[in-house]
Amino acid sequence: MQSIQSKLGTGLLLSLIIAFSALWLLVSFNLQFLAEEYIASRLKHDAETLLSSVSFDADDNLMIDATRVDTIYNQPFSGHYYTITTKTGAMRSRSLWDEELISANVNTGQQLKTLQEGPEQQPLLLVSAGYKKQGQSLTITVAEDLNPINKNIDQFQYRFAAIAFGLLLILVFLQVMILRNSLKPLIKTHGELKSLQQGQLDKLGGNSPAELRPLINELNHLLTIMAQRLRRSRDALSDLAHAIKKPLTVIQQVTAKSDLPKGARATLMKQSDDIYQLTDRILKKARLAGPSHTGALFSFADDLPSLIKTLDMMYASKSVQFTANITDNITCPVDREDMLELLGNLLDNAYKWATTKITLSVRINSEIHILIEDDGPGADPEKMNELSKRGVRLDEKIQGHGFGLAIAADIVSDYHGSLSFKQSPELGGFKTELTLPLHQVV
Amino acid sequence: MRLLLAEDDRALVDTLKKDLQSAGYAVDVAGNGIDAEYLGNEMIYDVAVLDLGLPQRSGIEVLKNWRSKANRLPVIVLTARNAWHERVDGFKAGADDYLGKPFHTEELLARISALLHRSSQQPGGQLHAAGLSLDEEQQTVTTEDGQIHKLTGIEFRLLRYFLLHAGKVLTKSRLTEHVYDFDSEKDSNVIEVYVRRLRQKVGNDRIETRRGQGYVFRDSC
Numbered sequence: 028m029q030s031i032q033s034k035l036g037t038g039l040l041l042s043l044i045i046a047f048s049a050l051w052l053l054v055s056f057n058l059q060f061l062a063e064e065y066i067a068s069r070l071k072h073d074a075e076t077l078l079s080s081v082s083f084d085a086d087d088n089l090m091i092d093a094t095r096v097d098t099i100y101n102q103p104f105s106g107h108y109y110t111i112t113t114k115t116g117a118m119r120s121r122s123l124w125d126e127e128l129i130s131a132n133v134n135t136g137q138q139l140k141t142l143q144e145g146p147e148q149q150p151l152l153l154v155s156a157g158y159k160k161q162g163q164s165l166t167i168t169v170a171e172d173l174n175p176i177n178k179n180i181d182q183f184q185y186r187f188a189a190i191a192f193g194l195l196l197i198l199v200f201l202q203v204m205i206l207r208n209s210l211k212p213l214i215k216t217h218g219e220l221k222s223l224q225q226g227q228l229d230k231l232g233g234n235s236p237a238e239l240r241p242l243i244n245e246l247n248h249l250l251t252i253m254a255q256r257l258r259r260s261r262d263a264l265s266d267l268a269h270a271i272k273k274p275l276t277v278i279q280q281v282t283a284k285s286d287l288p289k290g291a292r293a294t295l296m297k298q299s300d301d302i303y304q305l306t307d308r309i310l311k312k313a314r315l316a317g318p319s320h321t322g323a324l325f326s327f328a329d330d331l332p333s334l335i336k337t338l339d340m341m342y343a344s345k346s347v348q349f350t351a352n353i354t355d356n357i358t359c360p361v362d363r364e365d366m367l368e369l370l371g372n373l374l375d376n377a378y379k380w381a382t383t384k385i386t387l388s389v390r391i392n393s394e395i396h397i398l399i400e401d402d403g404p405g406a407d408p409e410k411m412n413e414l415s416k417r418g419v420r421l422d423e424k425i426q427g428h429g430f431g432l433a434i435a436a437d438i439v440s441d442y443h444g445s446l447s448f449k450q451s452p453e454l455g456g457f458k459t460e461l462t463l464p465l466h467q468v469v
Numbered sequence: 470m471r472l473l474l475a476e477d478d479r480a481l482v483d484t485l486k487k488d489l490q491s492a493g494y495a496v497d498v499a500g501n502g503i504d505a506e507y508l509g510n511e512m513i514y515d516v517a518v519l520d521l522g523l524p525q526r527s528g529i530e531v532l533k534n535w536r537s538k539a540n541r542l543p544v545i546v547l548t549a550r551n552a553w554h555e556r557v558d559g560f561k562a563g564a565d566d567y568l569g570k571p572f573h574t575e576e577l578l579a580r581i582s583a584l585l586h587r588s589s590q591q592p593g594g595q596l597h598a599a600g601l602s603l604d605e606e607q608q609t610v611t612t613e614d615g616q617i618h619k620l621t622g623i624e625f626r627l628l629r630y631f632l633l634h635a636g637k638v639l640t641k642s643r644l645t646e647h648v649y650d651f652d653s654e655k656d657s658n659v660i661e662v663y664v665r666r667l668r669q670k671v672g673n674d675r676i677e678t679r680r681g682q683g684y685v686f687r688d689s690c
Contacts, residue, residue, distance in 0.1 A: 265550055269522050272549035273478050276571035280484040283574065303571055311552065330557070337553075337560040341567060344583060364554040371553025 032210050039202045047191045055184050062176050063152060067140055070154040070169040073097070077109055077169065081118075083161045089118050096120075104146050106172030113165045130168035133157035142173075149174055212236050216243065224360055229254075257316055261364070264314045268306065275303050304430050312437045316362035325359045325366035327389060334371060342378045352388035359395060360465060361442070369438045370397075372431035373459050377401040384454055394444075395463040403456035439463065470585065470629060471495040471647045473517040475505035475531070476547065477524055485518075488574045493608060493625045494581075495650040502526025509535050509542055513646040515630075516581055516588075521548035521559065529562050536563035543588040545580055547572070589633040596632045599688055601671055603632055610671060618670040623648060627663050631676065631686035640683035 080095035089111060099107045100120040109120045110128045119127065126146040133139050135157040145151035155168040212235045222228040230250065231243045282295045335349050359366065377385045380403030390396040432448075439446040444463035451458035472494040476482050482498055489496045497514075499505035502523040509517055509531070521528035532544060544566075546559045551569030559567055565588070566580050582605055586596070596603040600613035608625040610618050620628060626648045631639070641660045648660075664684060668676055677685045 265552070265555075268551075269549040272570040273481065273522075276549075277478065277480040277484070279571045280481065280488075280574065284484065299571070307551070314552070333557045333561055334553070337557050337567070340560055340565060341556075343566075343587060364552065367554040367557055368552055371556070 031213070032206055035206055036203060039206075040199055043195055043198055043202075047195050051184070051188060051191055054187060055180070058180055058183065062180060063173075066152050066171055066173070066176065067154050070152065070171055071138070071156065073107075073109070074154060074156050074167045074169045077111065077167050078158050078160065081111060081160065081165070083113075083163055087113075087115060087163060089113055089116065089165070091118065104149075106149060106174070108145065108151070108170040110168045111165055112168070113163055128153065128168055128170055130155055130166060133166045135159045135164050143170075145170060145172065150177065209236075212239055223250075261314045264310050268310045271306050272303065275299050308430060308434055308437070311368065311434050312441070315365050315368075315438060315441050317365070317441050318361075318443075323363045325361050325363045327353050327357055327359055330363060330367060331370070331387075334367060334374065338371075338374055338378050341375075345378070345381075346383070347378055347381050348384050350384070350386045352386065354390070357389065357391050359389075359391065361395070361463065365438055365442075369435050369461075372435040373399050373461070375431050377403075377457065377459070380404065380457060382456075386454065391465075394465060395461075397459075397461040397463075399457075399459040399461070400451040400454045401456040402451075402454040405450050405456045470515045470626060470633075471497070471513055471650065472581070473497055473499060473505065473508055473514045473519075473542075475499045475502075475509075475517060475523060475528065476520040477501060477522070478520075485574070485577075488578070489518075489581075490622075492578050492581075493605070493622060493629065495626065495648055495653070497650050500524075502528065502531050506531045506534055510538065510540060512540075512542075514542055515633075515647060516543045516545065516585055518545050518547050518577070518581070519564075521546060521550055521555070529559065532559070532562045532564060543584050545577070545584060547577070585633060596629065598632045598635045598686070599675060601632070601675075603629060605629070612671060620670070623663055624667055624670075627660075628667055628671070631667075631684075635686045635688045638679055638682050638685050643683070 077091075077096065080092040082090050082092070084090055091111075097107070099105050100109060100122050102122055103124045105122045107120075108123045108128060110123070110130050111118045112130055112132065117130075123146065128145070128151075129143060130153070131139060131141075133155045137157050139153075139155045141153045141155070143151050143153055149172040151170040152173055153168055153170045155166055157164060157166050159165075216231060216235065216239065219228055219231050223231065230247050235243050278299050279296060282292055282299070285292060287295070331351065331353075335351075339347070339349070374385070374387070377399050378401075381401035382403055384402045386398075386400045388398045436446055439461065442463045444461065446462075447460045449458045449460065450456075470493065472489060474482065474486060474489065474496055476485065476498070477500050479500075482500075486496050486498060497508060499508050502525045505517075505519065505523060505528075506526060508514070519528045519532060523531065528546065528548070532546070535542060535544075544564050546564040546567045547570065548555070548559070548567075549570040551567075556567050566584050568577055568580060596605065602611045603609075603625075604611070608620050608622075610620060610628060612618065627644065630644065630647050644660050645656075664676055664678075675687055677687055679685060
């Protein structure tokens with residue numbers, strides 16, 4: 028889905044462009060209209076001045092008092108023109124030179140405003156008005172070149188557009204800043220989710236805006252509940268294991284010393300051993316956290332050395348050289364207890380069989396790849412295939428590579444990963460290949 | 470060798486104590502965490518077998534408290550909680566070995582013996598010193614001339630303690646502490662009797678008497 032920021036940003040940008048364009052159009056249109064109205068009213072005044080300066084002689088010929096006419100009407104193509112038409116003839120301003128204005132006859136008392144092209148392609152605004160003087164009706168048409176005013180209007184429009192564009196940019200910039208600022212909590216939460224996944228956080232921050240707070244509170248609540256549930260069920264299972272194993276230990280101790288017939292004793296021992304191994308495996312499977320992010324996460328930097336130290340102590344009679352090949356600073360988003368159980372069982376197997384050397388290498392990209400090799404006797408290929416089969420049945424046991432590997436296989440299948448066993452080409456012993464897919468939140 | 474068994478299950482303690490005693494250990498039992506911590510700090514034990522699920526104070530806590538007081542008592546953790554993270558936490562708290570329940574007594578004995586050898590920097594297997602070799606299973610000693618001598622319980626305990634602390638001056642009271650448990654009648658004069666008997670079996674000059682100090686087992690003759 029598109030991000031909120033780009034969605035809001037596009038919407039705001041579009042609405043700003045529309046608003047500014049509409050404003051620009053409205054202002055330009057109105058300005059043109061006002062300018063024309065203003066010129067028209069001036070032309071009407073000129074027409075009335077002309078009217079007062081014309082007269083008819085005895086022969087009904089039109090006369091004009093040149094002194095009263097504005098000199099601009101005498102300069103050729105000055106942009107100011109007039110034509111006075113009567114029934115008998117017409118009179119033009121000197122400025123028109125040889126050109127003519129197409130003037131309609133307008134009835135007395137009426138007025139007409141038209142646009143037409145004048146001399147030298149000048150766009151002209153014409154105002155024609157019909158009058159009656161000395162009993163004669165006449166039409167006075169006064170025209171003015173719109174070029175100068177159009178030029179001014181163009182200039183204004185250009186400036187207006189430039190300023191509007193500048194304002195638009197400033198507004199867009201401001202919007203982006205405002206958006207960024209108000210989306211900061213979301214970005215922070217996004218980062219926090221990442222840290223949560225990597226186990227650097229166990230809770231989302233409470234310092235969030237009112238709109239996000241219910242969501243974050245709810246998430247935190249769920250996290251707490253899940254962590255509590257996991258803790259509780261793990262504790263209960265641990266107690267159960269404890270409770271079952273204590274009497275089993277006594278049964279075994281007593282059986283070993285009893286004076287029962289040998290066969291009966293062996294059967295009892297085997298049965299109690301089976302009960303122990305079955306419960307152990309089922310309980311271990313039940314206490315897996317699986318690919319969720321509620322508990323503490325495994326750290327190769329802290330937990331692996333402790334595990335190796337533990338194994339070194341347990342196999343103190345052997346001197347096994349353990350080499351880990353791990354890229355620095357890798358975070359492993361897998362539950363600590365699950366990973367310890369998984370690696371513990373696999374490495375325990377390696378320690379059990381190795382003569383002197385064990386290597387472990389870890390690679391993490393979209394999956395975790397772990398390779399464990401030892402220089403022990405290995406196993407024959409047929410048995411290896413059997414071992415790598417996923418979901419080995421509960422009662423199935425592979426001689427010598429007992430229960431630990433079955434538990435490891437359970438964990439791997441819980442994480443939808445894969446586990447395979449081969450002959451190690453370098454060390455000659457057992458080679459365990461483990462792949463766990465990573466669950467990506469962000 | 471004096472051993473502290475911290476375990477709350479009476480039935481298990483009963484069988485285990487007998488097995489440990491017949492393997493030549495003086496065994497004291499602590500039924501809860503507080504007692505276990507107190508006894509462990511007495512500095513008279515050579516090894517402790519510690520259950521993690523003790524009442525009143527958990528085994529991990531007991532272990533951590535010992536270690537925080539610089540008590541280096543070798544500890545084998547015995548527990549039904551055998552998930553790997555629990556083992557790792559146990560070792561982090563300062564355990565020296567780990568055994569999950571249920572277990573076979575033979576394995577526990579082998580681990581105790583290995584741990585004792587390790588903590589006195591002896592190689593694994595049979596205890597050898599000054600031409601003597603001690604068979605811990607048979608509780609016999611083989612001298613340089615190949616003669617095998619059977620040892621009584623106390624003789625075995627005493628000789629093993631000498632062998633694991635060869636070359637050191639051991640006072641009578643220290644020997645008494647490490648050979649007898651709380652329930653035994655303690656009389657340090659009896660030690661003289663046992664030392665005399667041991668001398669008859671392994672040779673007079675091996676155990677030297679330091680007047681006013683105690684005994685020294687001579688590493689080489």
